[in-house]
Amino acid sequence: MQFHDSMISLVGNTPLVRLHSVTEGIQATVLAKVEYFNPGGSVKDRIALRMIEAAERSGELKPGGTIVEPTSGNTGVGLALVAQRKGYHCIFVCPDKVSMDKINVLRAYGADVVVCPTAVDPEHPDSYYNVSDRLVRETPNAWKPDQYSNPNNPLSHYESTGPELWQQTEGRITHFVAGVGTGGTISGTGRYLKEASEGRVQVIGADPEGSVYSGGSGRPYLVEGVGEDFWPTAYDRDVADEIVAVSDKDSFQMTRRLAREEGLLVGGSCGMAVAAALKVAEPLGPDDVVVVLLPDSGRGYLSKIFSDEWMSSHGFLDEGGAEARVADVL
Numbered sequence: 001m002q003f004h005d006s007m008i009s010l011v012g013n014t015p016l017v018r019l020h021s022v023t024e025g026i027q028a029t030v031l032a033k034v035e036y037f038n039p040g041g042s043v044k045d046r047i048a049l050r051m052i053e054a055a056e057r058s059g060e061l062k063p064g065g066t067i068v069e070p071t072s073g074n075t076g077v078g079l080a081l082v083a084q085r086k087g088y089h090c091i092f093v094c095p096d097k098v099s100m101d102k103i104n105v106l107r108a109y110g111a112d113v114v115v116c117p118t119a120v121d122p123e124h125p126d127s128y129y130n131v132s133d134r135l136v137r138e139t140p141n142a143w144k145p146d147q148y149s150n151p152n153n154p155l156s157h158y159e160s161t162g163p164e165l166w167q168q169t170e171g172r173i174t175h176f177v178a179g180v181g182t183g184g185t186i187s188g189t190g191r192y193l194k195e196a197s198e199g200r201v202q203v204i205g206a207d208p209e210g211s212v213y214s215g216g217s218g219r220p221y222l223v224e225g226v227g228e229d230f231w232p233t234a235y236d237r238d239v240a241d242e243i244v245a246v247s248d249k250d251s252f253q254m255t256r257r258l259a260r261e262e263g264l265l266v267g268g269s270c271g272m273a274v275a276a277a278l279k280v281a282e283p284l285g286p287d288d289v290v291v292v293l294l295p296d297s298g299r300g301y302l303s304k305i306f307s308d309e310w311m312s313s314h315g316f317l318d319e320g321g322a323e324a325r326v327a328d329v330l
């Protein structure tokens with residue numbers, strides 16, 4: 001019989017898919033690592049599994065314990081998926097700006113979600129930070145993974161994403177491009193690829209304009225899951241050779257092209273990473289192999305990036321372009 005013992009054994013080993021249309025005029029091979037094939041639908045399943053198993057080994061997470069993490073998205077889904085199979089309870093803390101759909105996804109996986117007001121100071125007892133700290137203190141057997149400082153976040157990529165890419169490309173990868181959020185993906189995968197290639201592979205971070213990684217001060221941007229206004233310890237500043245800043249408009253327009261032209265319904269940070277990867281690939285030759293990592297699916301963004309109204313209300317649809325004209329007629 002052919003079956004998997006549980007959904008957990010499906011984490012990782014995601015496919016590499018060649019891009020054809022958005023790469024027109026580019027000589028290098030550009031391959032996408034499609035992370036929505038993970039069972040929870042994102043790259044974050046990898047870190048969830050590794051962080052939980054390491055905490056079990058160290059004794060920080062005890063049988064029947066409770067995982068408490070401030071997260072509203074992909075990391076929560078990954079943690080909930082692994083936790084339910086292993087008999088742990090999850091409590092996630094989200095700011096009230098998070099959409100009801102995202103909260104309902106976490107609850108569907110069996111997690112409890114505590115929603116905190118955004119409009120209070122960080123020192124206020126009801127703030128996002130204070131509520132999650134208090135829950136950790138007051139819940140028996142509570143453990144907080146803290147993906148921003150947990151070394152098992154980059155380690156999961158050093159042990160899975162990096163080796164997978166090296167094997168899948170038979171060591172021919174020349175450039176690796178990934179968006180930077182906590183920094184776990186680029187730090188772990190990048191370090192592995194640098195070591196395996198003896199420094200030959202170039203590692204490029206993609207960052208929303210305004211975020212600290214590309215020299216910004218934390219100015220707001222709309223791409224979700226990437227960019228920061230502080231430097232997390234999960235990010236290793238020695239790995240990336242270059243950081244490419246991408247605007248919201250370029251990120252979202254590329255995200256829509258990926259769905260329409262490549263059959264890849266993916267999230268906004270994927271469009272951002274591909275926009276950066278194409279800039280990197282442009283001057284390269286036919287022997288170069290550029291791999292770009294696509295963290296999640298587009299299903300969570302249907303009412304934003306894939307809504308013409310939302311896109312045009314932010315000025316992200318080009319005036320007079322075919323999309324804008326159709327939006328006008330409708």
Ligand code: PMP
Pocket residue numbers: 073074075179180181182183184185186224225226267269270295296
């Ligand atoms: N894209 C999305 C949608 C994410 O949720 C994340 C994780 N925050 C990233 C990209 C960036 O990955 P990392 O945290 O490993 O830098």
